Amino acid sequence: MNVILGALAQGLLWAVMAIGVYITYRILDIADLTAEGCFTLGAGITCKLITSGFDPFISTFAALLGGLAAGLVTGLLHTKLKIPALLAGILTMTGLWSVNLRIMGRSNIAILRETSIISMLVESGLTKNMAAIISGTVLTVVVIAFLWWFFNTELGYSLRATGNNLNMIRAQGVNTDTSIILGVMLGNGLIALSSSLVSQFNGFADISMGMGTIVIGLASVIIGEVVFGRRSILNSLIAVALGSVLYRIIIALVLKLGMNSNDMKLISSILLVIALCFPAAREQVSRVLKNSLRKGGSTNA
Amino acid sequence: MLKLTNVHQKFEIGTVNEKHVLCGIDLHINEGDFVTVIGGNGAGKSTMLNAVTGTNMITEGTITIDGSDVTKEPEFKRAKYIGRVFQDPRMGTASDMSIEENLAIAYRRGKPRTLKWGITHKEREEYKELLAELDLGLDTRLKDKTRFLSGGQRQALTLLMASFHHPKLLLLDEHTAALDPKTAAKVMELTVKLVEENKLTAMMVTHNMRDALRIGNRLIMLHKGSIILDISGDEKKKLNVPDLLDMFEKASGEEMDNDRMLLS
Numbered sequence: 001m002n003v004i005l006g007a008l009a010q011g012l013l014w015a016v017m018a019i020g021v022y023i024t025y026r027i028l029d030i031a032d033l034t035a036e037g038c039f040t041l042g043a044g045i046t047c048k049l050i051t052s053g054f055d056p057f058i059s060t061f062a063a064l065l066g067g068l069a070a071g072l073v074t075g076l077l078h079t080k081l082k083i084p085a086l087l088a089g090i091l092t093m094t095g096l097w098s099v100n101l102r103i104m105g106r107s108n109i110a111i112l113r114e115t116s117i118i119s120m121l122v123e124s125g126l127t128k129n130m131a132a133i134i135s136g137t138v139l140t141v142v143v144i145a146f147l148w149w150f151f152n153t154e155l156g157y158s159l160r161a162t163g164n165n166l167n168m169i170r171a172q173g174v175n176t177d178t179s180i181i182l183g184v185m186l187g188n189g190l191i192a193l194s195s196s197l198v199s200q201f202n203g204f205a206d207i208s209m210g211m212g213t214i215v216i217g218l219a220s221v222i223i224g225e226v227v228f229g230r231r232s233i234l235n236s237l238i239a240v241a242l243g244s245v246l247y248r249i250i251i252a253l254v255l256k257l258g259m260n261s262n263d264m265k266l267i268s269s270i271l272l273v274i275a276l277c278f279p280a281a282r283e284q285v286s287r288v289l290k291n292s293l294r295k296g297g298s299t300n301a
Numbered sequence: 302m303l304k305l306t307n308v309h310q311k312f313e314i315g316t317v318n319e320k321h322v323l324c325g326i327d328l329h330i331n332e333g334d335f336v337t338v339i340g341g342n343g344a345g346k347s348t349m350l351n352a353v354t355g356t357n358m359i360t361e362g363t364i365t366i367d368g369s370d371v372t373k374e375p376e377f378k379r380a381k382y383i384g385r386v387f388q389d390p391r392m393g394t395a396s397d398m399s400i401e402e403n404l405a406i407a408y409r410r411g412k413p414r415t416l417k418w419g420i421t422h423k424e425r426e427e428y429k430e431l432l433a434e435l436d437l438g439l440d441t442r443l444k445d446k447t448r449f450l451s452g453g454q455r456q457a458l459t460l461l462m463a464s465f466h467h468p469k470l471l472l473l474d475e476h477t478a479a480l481d482p483k484t485a486a487k488v489m490e491l492t493v494k495l496v497e498e499n500k501l502t503a504m505m506v507t508h509n510m511r512d513a514l515r516i517g518n519r520l521i522m523l524h525k526g527s528i529i530l531d532i533s534g535d536e537k538k539k540l541n542v543p544d545l546l547d548m549f550e551k552a553s554g555e556e557m558d559n560d561r562m563l564l565s
Contacts, residue, residue, distance in 0.1 A: 152419050153414075153416045154418075157402055157406050157414070160402075161395040164397045165391075165394070169395065170376045170380065171354070171376070172462075173380030173409075174414060
C-alpha cells in the first residue's frame with residue numbers, strides 16, 4: 001500500500017511535467033530536449049530562492065518564469081535562426097547546465113530544513129506522501145483546466161493547427177513562428193513548475209536531476225494515451241496525467257522485484273521502448289523526429 | 302485585382318542545380334475574372350501560385366493585390382486577401398482537429414487570434430447550414446476529425462473555408478487532381494457555384510483541358526516559366542481542345558508531351 005501511495009505521490013508531482021512534454025511532442029509535433037535542462041532549472045531556482053528566504057509560493061512561481069524563458073530561447077533558436085527543433089533543444093539544454101550551476105552556486109542545494117509548500121502541508125498534519133498527492137493533484141487539475149480552456153481559444157486553435165499542418169495554418173493567416181515559440185514556452189514553463197514541486201518534495205535540487213526527463217515524459221504521454229485514449233484534448237490531458245501515475249506504479253513494482261534505484265534510468269528507457277512497441281506510438285515518434293530535424297520555418301511538410 | 306510584374310523565380314541560386322522556374326511573368330487579373338491556368342509539367346503553374354501566396358519569395362519583380370504591394374509580405378500576412386485550395390486534400394485542413402474547428406480557424410483568416418473561445422454557438426449553427434448545402438452529409442459530423450473524411454469531402458470543406466469572407470483572390474492548385482473522376486466533377490461543380498455565387502476573383506490551375514476551356518472567362522497557358530497564351534471572353538468560348546493543342550505547338554514550338562493533360 002505504501003509503495004502504491006508513494007508511486008501515486010511521485011506520479012502526480014511529475015504529471016505536470018508530462019503534460020509539458022505533451023504540449024511540445026504532441027501538440028507542436030516536435031521533440032524538445034530543452035526539458036532535460038529545464039527540469040533542473042525549475043528545481044534550482046526554487047531551492048535557491050527558498051534558501052535565500054523567499055516565500056515558497058513565490059519561489060515556485062519564479063520556476064515557472066524560468067521555464068518560460070528557457071522555452072523562449074529554444075523557440076527563438078528554432079524559428080528565427082532556423083535551427084532544427086531537436087538541435088535547438090540540445091543547445092538550450094547544454095547551455096542550461098552552466099546557467100543552472102550559476103543559479104544554484106553549487107551542484108546541490110538542500111532545503112530539508114526550510115519552509116516549502118510540501119513542508120507547510122506536512123506541518124498541518126499530513127504525511128509527506130499525502131502532502132505530495134494533494135499538492136500534485138491541485139496543480140495538475142489547475143493546469144489541465146487552464147490548458148483545456150486555452151486550447152479551445154482562437155489562439156489555442158492556431159497552436160494546435162500549427163503542430164498539425166503548417167501549410168494550412170499559414171494559409172489561414174497565422175504566424176507559425178509565434179505559435180511555435182508560445183507552445184515551446186508553455187511546455188517548458190510547465191516542466192519547470194513540476195520540477196519545482198518535485199524538489200520541494202525531495203528536499204533538494206541537484207544539477208543532474210533533469211537527466212532522463214524527456215524519456216519519463218514521453219513514456220507517460222505514450223502509456224497514458226495507449227491506456228486512457230486520446231479522443232479529445234481534455235481526454236488526452238487527463239490521460240497523460242494518469243499515464244504519469246501509471247508510469248510510477250510500474251517503476252515501483254519493478255523496483256519491488258529486486259532492481260535497485262541505480263537501475264532507474266535503465267528501467268525508464270526499457271519502459272519507453274516497450275511503450276513504443278505499440279505500432280501507433282512508434283509511427284508517431286518517427287514522424288515527430290523527422291519533423292524535429294527539419295529546419296525551422298521550412299514550408300515542406 | 303492581382304498584378305504580377307516581371308516576376309522571376311529562381312531556386313537554389315548559385316549552385317549547379319540552379320533552376321529558373323518563372324522567367325518574367327507579367328499578368329494582370331481584373332476583379333471578377335475566373336482564370337484557368339494550364340501548362341505541362343514544370344511549366345511553373347504551381348510556382349506562380351506559390352509566388353502569389355508568398356509560399357516562396359520571388360527573386361525579382363513585384364506582386365500587388367488589390368492595389369497594395371505584397372512582394373515582401375510573408376505568407377501569413379497575405380492570407381487575409383487569399384483563399385486557397387491545395388492539390389493534396391490533406392493539406393487544406395488540420396487533420397487532428399474537428400470539422401467545426403477547421404471552419405472556425407478559416408472563419409478568422411487574416412485576423413489576430415485572441416483568447417476568446419475558438420468557436421461560438423452562433424457560428425456552429427451557421428456552419429451546419431453551410432455544410433448542409435454541400436450535401437455531403439457533413440452537417441451531422443461537425444465534431445469529427447477531418448482525418449476521417451474522404452478526399453472529396455476534404456476538398457469541399459477546404460473550398461468552403463477558402464471562400465469565407467469573400468477573399469480578394471481564390472487560388473486553386475489542381476484541387477481535383479487527386480480525386481476520382483466522379484468526385485472531381487462534383488468538387489468542380491461546387492467550385493464554379495461558389496465562385497459565381499460570391500462573385501470571386503479566382504485563378505485555377507488544372508491539367509484538364511476541357512475544364513480549362515469550359516470554366517472561367519480567361520485562360521492562360523504557361524510554358525517554361527512564361528505565359529505563352531492568354532485568351533479571354535468570346536475567343537475562349539469558341540476554342541476546343543484540338544485548337545488549344547495546336548496553339549500550344551505554335552506558341553512553344555514543341556508538341557504537348559504531357560500525357561496527363563492529353564488523356565484527361
